[in-house]
Amino acid sequence: MSKNKVIVLAVLxxxxxxxxxxYRYGVSRRWVHELLSRYATxxxxxxEPRSRRPSTTPHATAEATxxxxxxxxxxxxxxxxxxxxxxxxxxxxKEGGPAPxxxxxxxxxxAAGLVSPEPHKRPKSSLRRFVAAQPNETWQSDFxxxxxxDGTDTEIIDFLDDHxxxxxxxxxxxxxxxxxxxxxxxxxxxxxxxxxxxxxxxGMVYTTRLAGGRGGRNAFENLLASLGxxxxxxxxxxxxxxxxxxxxxxxxxxxxxxxxxAHTLAxxxxxxxxxxxxxxxxxxxxxxxxxxPAQAYEATPKAAPAIxxxxxxWRIRTDRVDTVGVVTLRxxxxxxxxxxxxxxxxxxxxxxxxxxxVTALEHGTGEIFAEFTIDPTKDYQPRKQNTPGPKTxxxxxxxxxx
Numbered sequence: 001m002s003k004n005k006v007i008v009l010a011v012l013x014x015x016x017x018x019x020x021x022x023y024r025y026g027v028s029r030r031w032v033h034e035l036l037s038r039y040a041t042x043x044x045x046x047x048e049p050r051s052r053r054p055s056t057t058p059h060a061t062a063e064a065t066x067x068x069x070x071x072x073x074x075x076x077x078x079x080x081x082x083x084x085x086x087x088x089x090x091x092x093x094k095e096g097g098p099a100p101x102x103x104x105x106x107x108x109x110x111a112a113g114l115v116s117p118e119p120h121k122r123p124k125s126s127l128r129r130f131v132a133a134q135p136n137e138t139w140q141s142d143f144x145x146x147x148x149x150d151g152t153d154t155e156i157i158d159f160l161d162d163h164x165x166x167x168x169x170x171x172x173x174x175x176x177x178x179x180x181x182x183x184x185x186x187x188x189x190x191x192x193x194x195x196x197x198x199x200x201x202x203g204m205v206y207t208t209r210l211a212g213g214r215g216g217r218n219a220f221e222n223l224l225a226s227l228g229x230x231x232x233x234x235x236x237x238x239x240x241x242x243x244x245x246x247x248x249x250x251x252x253x254x255x256x257x258x259x260x261x262a263h264t265l266a267x268x269x270x271x272x273x274x275x276x277x278x279x280x281x282x283x284x285x286x287x288x289x290x291x292x293p294a295q296a297y298e299a300t301p302k303a304a305p306a307i308x309x310x311x312x313x314w315r316i317r318t319d320r321v322d323t324v325g326v327v328t329l330r331x332x333x334x335x336x337x338x339x340x341x342x343x344x345x346x347x348x349x350x351x352x353x354x355x356x357x358v359t360a361l362e363h364g365t366g367e368i369f370a371e372f373t374i375d376p377t378k379d380y381q382p383r384k385q386n387t388p389g390p391k392t393x394x395x396x397x398x399x400x401x402x
Contacts, residue, residue, distance in 0.1 A: 004047040007032055008039050061100050061108065068097065069105055070112050080258030081283060082251070085109065090284040131163060135296075137303035138162040138232070139188070139195040140245045141206070143176045146253070146268065149261035154268060156252070157181065159188045160245050162199065164296035165285050167248075168192050170276045172268045179364055181205045182219050186316055186350065194314065196303040197230035201242060207233050222366025226352065226359060227314060228305040251279070315353040318363065321345050329358065329374075337380045340370050 007025050010016045011032065018036070022029040038046030072091055076083035085105040092099040100108075109115055132138045143157040155176040159169040169188040173180055189195075200206040208218050217225070224231045234242050255275055262268035280294040291299075319327045325342035328335050329351060340349065340360055348363035360370035360383075370383040 002047060004035050005044065008035050008047065011036060012039075061104060062098070065092075065098055065100065066108055068092065068095075069100075069108050070114065073109050073112075073114050078258060080255035081278070086290060087284055090290045132161075132303075133163065134300055134303040135161055135163045135166070136193060136195045138197045138199050139168065140199045140242055141181070141185075142201060142242060142245045142249070143203075143205075144249045144252070146172065146256060148265070148268065149263045154265060156268075156272065157184050158245065158248070158252075159184065160248055161192075161293070161297060162244065163300070164293050165244065165248075166293040166297040167276050167279050170252075170272045172265055172272060174265065176205060178205045178219050182223055182350070182363065182366065183318075185220065185223070186318060189316055193302060194227055194305050195229060196305050197232055198224060199232045199234070199242065202233050207231070209233065217366070219362075219364055219366035222368075223350065223361060226361060226366070226368060230305075317351050317353070319349055319351060321347050321349060327351070327360075329353065331356075331374050332376050334376075334379070336374060336378075338370070338372055339380060339382050341383070344369065 003025065007021050007027070010021050010024070011018060016024065018032045019029055021027075022032050035047060069088055069092070072088050073083050076087065076091070081087070085102040088105050088109075089099045089102055106115075138161075140160045140162055141158065143155045146154050146156055148154060152174075154172045154174060156170065156172045157176050157180065158167065160166070161168055168191070169184050171184060185198075202210050204218070206218075206220055208216070208221065221231060252275065255278070256271065259271055262271055280297075281292055284290040284292055285296070317329075321327055321340045321344045323345050325340050325345050326337050327340055327349065328337055330336070331353075338351075338358065338360070340347075344362075350361040350363055350366075352359040352361070356374040356376070358372040358374060358381075359368055360372075361368050372381050372383055374381055
């Protein structure tokens with residue numbers, strides 16, 4: 001028998017006064033009166049404990065906001081984008097509406113059955129995070145596989161800024177080779193400037209350091225060394241070193257799975273260009289205080305390799321040596337002819353230009369085979385005599401008689 005029923009029976013059947021019952025059972029006289037009123041109108045059901053929840057909750061999230069939170073969760077997930085509480089809050093603020101606390105958003109989507117239970121993850125406090133202090137301080141690069149609609153395998157190469165998570169380069173190829181890595185790096189450097197360092201795994205397209213010394217350095221290694229860029233590689237069997245780019249690949253593939261299948265390499269590259277814009281400009285990053293990678297990249301002065309930090313800002317271009325061993329370069333408003341040498345005719349080369357200093361590297365190997373100091377009074381520019389590489393055996397170039 002409940003205490004409330006005992007109080008009521010003590011008054012109605014035991015003849016005890018309301019004041020006496022209040023004193024006897026340690027409650028207020030008002031409460032005794034309330035119990036008698038409930039019993040008279042509702043019977044024993046009126047003596048059951050009732051909810052203490054207030055009739056109104058003025059601080060509750062508005063129903064329109066709750067509905068929009070649930071809708072955003074579904075929309076973002078359907079687009080293959082992150083749909084966590086922090087991201088939903090960012091989109092609500094961007095739309096100009098009220099944004100509840102992240103914990104409130106989490107409770108709303110959980111109550112709506114939109115959160116799948118997951119096993120407990122490793123606590124964040126146990127992780128040691130390494131983040132570059134400036135944009136262009138470190139570029140991470142890797143490539144991953146993706147199949148076309150007919151099952152044809154492709155390889156996607158990317159360059160990711162370690163500080164801002166900005167996606168600087170993203171292209172698909174039938175197979176990523178050493179020359180493709182160099183091309184991707186040069187294209188990225190033309191758009192964003194040179195990085196102070198790079199971080200990759202130990203794939204042969206990035207480094208030959210695990211090849212036992214056979215074949216010497218590859219083109220990417222030679223190019224970085226020529227530009228004064230520090231090359232860093234992860235420890236074998238320890239992919240956590242490239243953790244940012246590994247997680248990025250998961251984000252990329254989640255988005256690709258939500259898109260129409262690509263039937264050709266051109267179709268896939270069109271999708272990748274779209275994703276790069278979404279990733280950089282429309283997707284806030286939790287590690288960036290809910291800023292987009294593009295915002296984080298532009299917010300801080302850029303780092304540079306040692307040669308650039310000393311004032312040597314290089315301009316980079318690629319070209320092909322013509323049949324007489326010459327390439328052209330515009331300098332001081334005039335077209336100059338650089339004598340690379342007939343031994344290198346038809347080869348693709350990389351030109352590193354700083355003021356009047358020009359260094360020519362072989363595209364396939366990254367090796368330096370010609371250096372120039374441009375004489376602004378001359379059209380034809382012979383290479384320095386101490387430049388390594390095959391000699392031209394006295395052959396000279398006359399631009400009027402090719």
